Amino acid sequence: MVAILICSLFVTLFIVAFLLDALRPAIPPLPEGPWPSALAIETGIRALRAAPLPARETIAHGFSTGDLRFQVNAAFPCIPRSMDHEAELLRLILRSNLTEDRATLQVFNCGGYQGVEKTTNVFLPRDGIHLAIRSGINFQIPQIMHMTLPITVPFLSLLVMTGALSVWSIWRVNRPLAVLAEYAETLGYDSVSAPIQEQGPKEVRRVIRAFNRMQARLSTAAEERTRMLMSVSHDLRTPLTRLSMRVEMGGEDAAPEVMRHDLDLMKQMLNGALAFLKYQRETEAFEAVELGSLIESLCEEFSAVGRNVLYQGAFRLPCFCQPVSIARAISNLVENGLKYGQNVKVNAWSHDERIIIEVQDSGPGIPESLQQAMLQPFARMDQARSSDGSLGLGLSIVHDIIARHHGTIEFRHARPAGFIVRLILPQRLKAQQRAIHSKPAVSSPLSSLPSPQP
Structure with missing residues (x-):
């Protein structure tokens, strides 16, 4: 909108400059008021006085126009009216320029002559010259346009720009909102x-x-x-x-x-x-925990009841997370590993401001074609396993927990045998506090991340 407004202003200035140059009159117009009439009267009087007496009447008739009429030795019909400011100003100009007629010059207003509402009459007794001037301001169309263009054109341009931008802005905002409202009505x-x-x-x-x-x-x-x-x-x-x-x-x-x-x-x-x-x-509150100790204690609980679970990871892994949810996710992965394999190893380390947790079992693992599907609730590779009461919720719960922590889940097959589930969590505080709106993608293989050192 700002760019459109600035460009429109430059276009307006260009149009104004072009019109001022195009409408400039070839001959400068006379100024408004009595000065043009006084100049014409003075020129006509001097011309009549310079002409022979027999030719004065013909010359006076030739000088006459619709606004300025000359007549010799015969007065124009006149219904006297009070003097106005323009007639008084004309009298002062003529007395100043016609010094020889200063004492005898007469200027007076008349009305009702040949359909004209008002005229200003001038009489010079010394030569018997009578003049009738129709009052009016000496404005010409080019002059009017030349004087008003700098105001009217920018004003009209700004009016058009403001109206167009207002309509466009309202349409730009209201149209997507109307679509959104229509979709919201049908959402239920x-x-x-x-x-x-x-x-x-x-x-x-x-x-x-x-x-x-x-x-x-x-x-x-x-x-x-x-x-x-x-x-x-x-x-x-x-x-x-x-x-x-x-x-x-x-x-x-x-x-x-x-x-x-x-x-x-x-x-x-x-x-x-x-x-x-x-x-x-x-919803569980986020808090700062030492993740290494948390995972180790979880593995020791499995070992205490005779399960073969070993923690081989690092300690002092500070992480801002939901500790109960993270413990549940790791516990689900360990239980799945013990269900399909005999031994489970848990590893954890930090790299590039991320915490990487690996849960490795000795089972057959999940085929690559089913890895995405196994993250959905109630998904099982073998539907016959429902006889043990399993609903296929373990990996989906892990998936939701890691998504809430803005992390990712990755799968890979271990060599020579076994299966590894890798959890990648952000370690920074700000990253952990963000609201999670999308679920993480599952990717394989894990070539982008380094393996832990023995």
Whole structure:
């Protein structure tokens, strides 16, 4: 808008300069007021006095115009009127220039002569010369245009620019806001519509970008709820079918201990789904922790109950994070490693203002084609594993925790065997305090980051 306004002002100055030059009169106009009439009267009188007496009447008739009439030895009809300022000023000019007629010169106002409302009459008794002057300001169209252009053109230009910029600004702001309002009206019953195109001023684009992120989160949440209901329904179908068959068949298959096992399995599934929903609503405060000690203590808790979990990482790893959430994420990875492998090693170190945590197990790992899908809630590589009460929420919970910390998750296969899950967290305080609106991408391999030194 500033650029348009400055360019318009320069264009206006150019137009004004061009018009002033184009409308400049070839002959400068006479000034306004009685001076042009006094000059014409004085010239006419001197010409009549210089002419022979018999030719004066003809010359006076030739000198006469619509605004200035000469007549010799015959007065013009006159209805006397009071003297005005212009007539008085004309009398003073003529008396100053016609010194020989200063004592006898007569100037008076008349009215009602040949349709003219007012005339100023002049009489010189010495030569019998009568004059009738129609009063009026001596303005010419080029002169008027030349005098008013510096004011009228910039004013009209600014008026047009202001109006055009106002209309354009209102349209530029209101149009994307109207589109946003229309999308917001349909958001309640249509959360999967296409994102709104980011347009308009910077602030409006930020609002639209935030709305698109909110719509994407709502759509993702709706998909997760749908997947959860479908997964729970699918997983509950098997134990319910078994219970129904046991009741129908009776005998040992309907023993209370056997039926209680299926009921406990169903209860475990429902509790897992409810815990997942409750965890999504909880928010933990960020605080400064020593991450090395936290991971070591977590590994020692697994070792205390006979699990083969070893921490090989560094200590003194200050990090601003949610310690309970980070501990839960690492615990989920360790539990997954122990479920599919016998041994789990945890490593952690800092590099380039980032903290890198690796959880390595001796299991087969996740195929590269399924790594993205395994980060979604209720995703399992083997659907038959629902018999142990698992809902496939472990990696999705880790994914959400790392996303909240503005980190990333990476997968790779260890050599000669095993699988490694790497968590990369920002170490800086400001980076940890930012609000997380998007989930991290999964990338492989890990050539961009260095491996820990033995």
